Amino acid sequence: MNDFTRRKFLKAGVAVTAAGATLSYGSFAIGGSNKKVVIVGGGIGGATAAKYIRMMDSSVDVTLIEANKSYYTCFLSNEVLSGERTLDSIKFGYSGLAKHGVKVVNDVVTGIDADKRMVKTAGGDSFSYDRCIVAPGVDFKWEAIDGYDAKIAENTPHAWKAGTQTATLRKQLKAMKDGGTFVMVPPTNPFRCPPGPYERVAQIAHYFKHNKPKSSIIILDPKKKFSKFGLFNAGWARHYGYDPKNPTAAGMIKWVNSEAGGIVDSYDAATKTVSADAGNFKGDVVNIIPPQKAGKIAFIAGLTNDKGWCPINGKTFESTIHKNIHVVGDSCVAAPMPKSGYAANSEAKVCAAAVVALLQGGSAPTPAYVNTCYSIIAPGDAISVAMVYSYDESAGKIIKVKGSGGLTPGKFDAVLREREHQYTYSWFNNITSDTFN
Amino acid sequence: MKRNTLLQAALLTCGLSLSAASVAGGASGAMLAYTCAGCHGTNGVSTGPAGPSIAGFDYDYLVDSMHQFKAGERRSTIMTRIAKGYTDADIEAMSKFFADQKYILAAQEYDKAAAKRGGKLHKKYCNNCHEDAGTLQDPDEDTGMLGGQWRPYLSYTFADYQAGEREMGKKMKKKFKSMHKKAGDKGIADLLEFYASQK
Numbered sequence: 001m002n003d004f005t006r007r008k009f010l011k012a013g014v015a016v017t018a019a020g021a022t023l024s025y026g027s028f029a030i031g032g033s034n035k036k037v038v039i040v041g042g043g044i045g046g047a048t049a050a051k052y053i054r055m056m057d058s059s060v061d062v063t064l065i066e067a068n069k070s071y072y073t074c075f076l077s078n079e080v081l082s083g084e085r086t087l088d089s090i091k092f093g094y095s096g097l098a099k100h101g102v103k104v105v106n107d108v109v110t111g112i113d114a115d116k117r118m119v120k121t122a123g124g125d126s127f128s129y130d131r132c133i134v135a136p137g138v139d140f141k142w143e144a145i146d147g148y149d150a151k152i153a154e155n156t157p158h159a160w161k162a163g164t165q166t167a168t169l170r171k172q173l174k175a176m177k178d179g180g181t182f183v184m185v186p187p188t189n190p191f192r193c194p195p196g197p198y199e200r201v202a203q204i205a206h207y208f209k210h211n212k213p214k215s216s217i218i219i220l221d222p223k224k225k226f227s228k229f230g231l232f233n234a235g236w237a238r239h240y241g242y243d244p245k246n247p248t249a250a251g252m253i254k255w256v257n258s259e260a261g262g263i264v265d266s267y268d269a270a271t272k273t274v275s276a277d278a279g280n281f282k283g284d285v286v287n288i289i290p291p292q293k294a295g296k297i298a299f300i301a302g303l304t305n306d307k308g309w310c311p312i313n314g315k316t317f318e319s320t321i322h323k324n325i326h327v328v329g330d331s332c333v334a335a336p337m338p339k340s341g342y343a344a345n346s347e348a349k350v351c352a353a354a355v356v357a358l359l360q361g362g363s364a365p366t367p368a369y370v371n372t373c374y375s376i377i378a379p380g381d382a383i384s385v386a387m388v389y390s391y392d393e394s395a396g397k398i399i400k401v402k403g404s405g406g407l408t409p410g411k412f413d414a415v416l417r418e419r420e421h422q423y424t425y426s427w428f429n430n431i432t433s434d435t436f437n
Numbered sequence: 438m439k440r441n442t443l444l445q446a447a448l449l450t451c452g453l454s455l456s457a458a459s460v461a462g463g464a465s466g467a468m469l470a471y472t473c474a475g476c477h478g479t480n481g482v483s484t485g486p487a488g489p490s491i492a493g494f495d496y497d498y499l500v501d502s503m504h505q506f507k508a509g510e511r512r513s514t515i516m517t518r519i520a521k522g523y524t525d526a527d528i529e530a531m532s533k534f535f536a537d538q539k540y541i542l543a544a545q546e547y548d549k550a551a552a553k554r555g556g557k558l559h560k561k562y563c564n565n566c567h568e569d570a571g572t573l574q575d576p577d578e579d580t581g582m583l584g585g586q587w588r589p590y591l592s593y594t595f596a597d598y599q600a601g602e603r604e605m606g607k608k609m610k611k612k613f614k615s616m617h618k619k620a621g622d623k624g625i626a627d628l629l630e631f632y633a634s635q636k
């Protein structure tokens with residue numbers, strides 16, 4: 001093929017993406033070597049990006065490097081804690097991605113050389129790329145709470161990455177005596193899944209109510225408010241015994257906020273005692289969720305800002321620090337989008353479309369994003385938050401679309417709450433299948 | 438050269454669709470549709486067990502549905518909140534995308550005897566507009582899919598119709614009433630089994 005035709009052909013490829021063809025469009029890399037994308041981390045963001053790049057342009061050579069053989073979703077892991085589902089039901093493998101032609105490598109990435117465009121792994125391999133997508137999720141600020149570190153967390157789990165720690169926490173809750181105390185320490189903002197700790201409280205209260213009704217839950221919170229605040233307050237009160245007007249009063253759930261002395265400074269693992277402004281709290285089971293920052297590899301690769309997160313261009317998710325490296329999911333700064341699985345999945349598709357267009361020599365298409373988070377308060381009572389986002393070209397920012405989104409109405413509607421509960425499970429099946437299959 | 442002709446053809450089609458996208462100005466239908474997949478499945482094929490598939494639906498039905506949700510005219514848990522985020526052009530673009538996908542019937546368990554009874558009711562009262570057990574989109578009718586759609590979604594929809602939370606067309610209302618008069622709520626349960634039995 002002569003150069004002229006080839007150039008036109010490549011241009012045509014760009015048009016396809018811009019116009020939004022989704023299905024594999026055959027090979028565009030005629031006469032040249034295939035473009036290479038290396039993806040670091042096969043969680044929600046990384047796996048979605050891998051699949052969608054292959055769907056958009058099957059000529060792109062996609063390698064996904066993931067530390068673990070299987071992935072446990074954080075979402076619905078709170079139902080594992082309450083015994084409503086098994087750990088196996090939140091486990092996913094990588095064979096689905098292989099079917100899309102993604103090369104899945106089981107290894108830990110130890111370095112990314114932005115100049116040489118090279119990814120290095122603990123196993124000693126190197127992978128060169130034209131564009132790299134980094135999606136390592138979160139890491140913890142272990143220094144935040146004295147006496148709490150990665151080692152202690154094996155027995156006093158955060159369970160904020162699902163898997164072994166989810167199983168440990170479930171085991172401890174099961175072994176706890178009726179009348180015991182569960183102490184939870186949620187993190188400061190921003191963190192993965194803003195409604196997550198409060199859904200966890202509801203799920204554990206649900207388990208206690210039906211199995212250990214004399215038990216209680218104490219939340220030592222460094223914040224004054226949290227996600228879906230009114231809905232959780234009303235839900236806890238409706239099902240479990242909680243007084244929103246007097247949150248530290250008697251009732252199964254007591255919420256000690258920052259003003260009431262909820263700020264925690266240390267933990268004594270030997271006595272399972274949490275030390276907060278309001279005093280010492282001894283738990284039979286303790287769950288500390290430390291403050292968070294971008295995944296470790298993002299720091300090693302120099303992709304983080306002074307707050308510990310990765311700044312990106314919201315249209316392409318390309319790092320504003322290193323060219324040709326994109327960051328999606330919890331690690332990136334996509335505010336006003338929250339750090340959620342739905343957001344990671346949505347960001348990954350915008351990123352995939354941009355990466356494909358840029359590799360083809362075009363420019364990134366106009367993005368569209370959505371976030372939704374469901375929380376199950378009790379059987380037949382689930383709530384959600386949703387938002388539609390767009391990209392503001394002139395401000396160079398992701399923005400909420402005015403008038404869209406919002407919360408489940410506060411006025412309790414049993415019919416719709418039951419539907420939301422069923423739709424939560426549908427969302428779970430669809431997003432995991434959209435990500436891994 | 439044969440290959441070149443093919444390439445030129447590709448160029449032409451692609452060029453056309455690009456301009457179509459830029460006239461609209463906003464995000465492409467595919468880009469918008471990607472955001473729905475977390476709840477409706479990749480390309481609109483829902484893996485269930487409750488939320489509806491929307492792949493391969495009639496274009497006008499999709500556009501109408503989105504407008505009904507946006508206006509709050511149709512009862513919904515979440516679609517009104519989602520639909521409010523889109524312009525008319527967005528809705529048209531995403532609807533075109535989903536209308537172009539292939540409808541895939543969901544495999545579900547069902548009660549054989551009830552499905553058989555439901556099939557008779559469907560044939561008598563519904564098949565005129567919902568052809569092929571409600572798996573065919575008649576371009577004149579804009580009806581939505583029944584056969585192979587996830588049962589919980591359909592059962593919620595029946596509940597909404599009955600409660601007057603979603604409006605039926607005049608003619609469907611008449612048939613629905615006759616069906617209900619004859620077979621009662623059990624008729625609805627049987628219809629649900631029939632739709633679930635479609636493969």
Ligand SMILES: Cc1cc2nc3c(=O)[nH]c(=O)nc-3n(C[C@H](O)[C@H](O)[C@H](O)COP(=O)(O)OP(=O)(O)OC[C@H]3O[C@@H](n4cnc5c(N)ncnc54)[C@H](O)[C@@H]3O)c2cc1C
Binds near residue numbers: 078108197
């Ligand atoms: C209890 C709980 C409930 C939640 N509920 C919801 C919910 O209902 N809805 C919702 O939308 N979100 C929910 N979330 C949030 C959601 O799980 C995260 O936002 C989402 O997983 C973020 O995706 P990610 O790709 O950024 O990170 P992850 O999904 O964590 O993926 C990161 C991956 O990268 C891998 N990795 C990291 N570093 C390396 C390396 N150096 N080399 C190789 N691999 C590496 C990790 O092993 C991991 O598989 C919840 C979270 C929690 C904790």
